[in-house]
Amino acid sequence: MSDRYFHLLERHQKLDAALRMARDPLDVLRLARLKAVVKAHLARLFLRRPEAVLATV
DSSP: OOHHHHHHHHHHHHHHHHHHHOOSHHHHHHHHHHHHHHHHHHHHHHHTSHHHHHHHO
16 A cells, blocks of 8 residues: 555544534535545546456456
């Protein structure tokens, strides 16, 4: 697992924990949006891996 992938996973988990504790609806929206961005980065990074390409064929 690359360092970039690890740090994105770690950030995703931290955002998840912050979402569980958030009370203000605006904070929930902001955190959810940030989590979606991190998730999109993870997906793009995962799809670039050679074994991921082989798994989809």
